[in-house]
Amino acid sequence: MKWLSLCFLLFAFSAKGQLNQIWVDANLQHGINKKWSVIGDAGARYTIDHSLSVTFARAGMIYHVSPIIKLYGGLAYFYFNTPVSETKANEIRPWQGFRVDINLGKSVVLSNYTRLEERFIYSEGSDNFYLRFRNLTGLSFIVYNNKEKSKSIYVPVSFEFFEDLNKEMFVNRYRIYMGTGYAFSKNKIEFHYILQNGRVNANDNIELTENIYRLRWFRVI
Numbered sequence: 001m002k003w004l005s006l007c008f009l010l011f012a013f014s015a016k017g018q019l020n021q022i023w024v025d026a027n028l029q030h031g032i033n034k035k036w037s038v039i040g041d042a043g044a045r046y047t048i049d050h051s052l053s054v055t056f057a058r059a060g061m062i063y064h065v066s067p068i069i070k071l072y073g074g075l076a077y078f079y080f081n082t083p084v085s086e087t088k089a090n091e092i093r094p095w096q097g098f099r100v101d102i103n104l105g106k107s108v109v110l111s112n113y114t115r116l117e118e119r120f121i122y123s124e125g126s127d128n129f130y131l132r133f134r135n136l137t138g139l140s141f142i143v144y145n146n147k148e149k150s151k152s153i154y155v156p157v158s159f160e161f162f163e164d165l166n167k168e169m170f171v172n173r174y175r176i177y178m179g180t181g182y183a184f185s186k187n188k189i190e191f192h193y194i195l196q197n198g199r200v201n202a203n204d205n206i207e208l209t210e211n212i213y214r215l216r217w218f219r220v221i
Contacts, residue, residue: 020048023194023214029062030221037062039074053081060095072097072115080123089123107142111158130169136160138177152183156190162198172207173198179214188218 025043032038039062045054060074078091097115104110112135119130138158145152158177162170179192194212 019208019210021052021210021212022046022048023212025214025216027216027218028221029218035064037064039072050083052083055079068101070099070101072099087123089121091122092120094118104139107145109140109142110138111140112137130167131165132169133163133165134160136175136177140181150183150185154181154183155179156181156192170198175212186220188216190214190216190218192216 023043023045025041027041028039030038038059040057040059042057043055045056046052056076056078058074058076060072063071065071073096074094076091076093076095078093080087080089080091082088095115095117097113099111099113102110114135115133117132117134119128119132121128121130136158137160138156140154140156142152142154156177156179160175160177162173164170174197176195177192178194179190181188181190192212192214194210194214196210196212197207199207
């Protein structure tokens with residue numbers, strides 16, 4: 001808790017409640033059979049003022065319950081480096097979840113992704129455990145679709161909120177996603193603008209607004 005609180009307050013005071021980040025990640029998925037798929041992704045996240053960097057890698061499985069329902073499970077590793085406070089941390093994060101995707105007509109898809117995360121964070125000889133619930137609900141609008149050439153352009157928008165279940169790390173934390181995507185063959189490329197808000201605790205008057213610019217690549221192998 002100490003390292004996260006310190007980083008959060010340093011950002012808030014130095015940037016007057018504003019923080020700008022760049023995220024990039026690559027995502028792979030392989031279907032084992034009609035019911036099971038293997039997934040993995042890795043990436044990096046940086047603040048533009050170089051006050052924080054994060055690298056991560058995740059691996060997991062998907063069980064396809066039906067064409068619209070999927071069950072997820074996996075394990076993630078995150079490494080945090082905060083040069084401002086000379087703080088480093090490692091996080092091991094198992095997670096479980098399920099996702100529902102429903103077609104609303106020919107050009108709109110409604111999705112809901114619910115996850116439970118067990119966060120084990122180790123820093124400077126200390127360790128913390130946080131049980132986190134998160135839920136993301138969104139719509140994807142298909143603005144161009146060429147089935148013969150397997151190409152499409154779509155606009156995803158979504159809202160996600162986070163809730164710490166065993167003890168608070170952040171409160172009032174949420175993300176608003178707005179973006180655009182291009183799908184071709186077995187690939188997808190997405191660019192998102194993410195507005196993230198949150199506070200360290202309920203008694204803290206400083207609310208941190210984060211502007212996140214995210215580039216994602218997806219590949220089915």
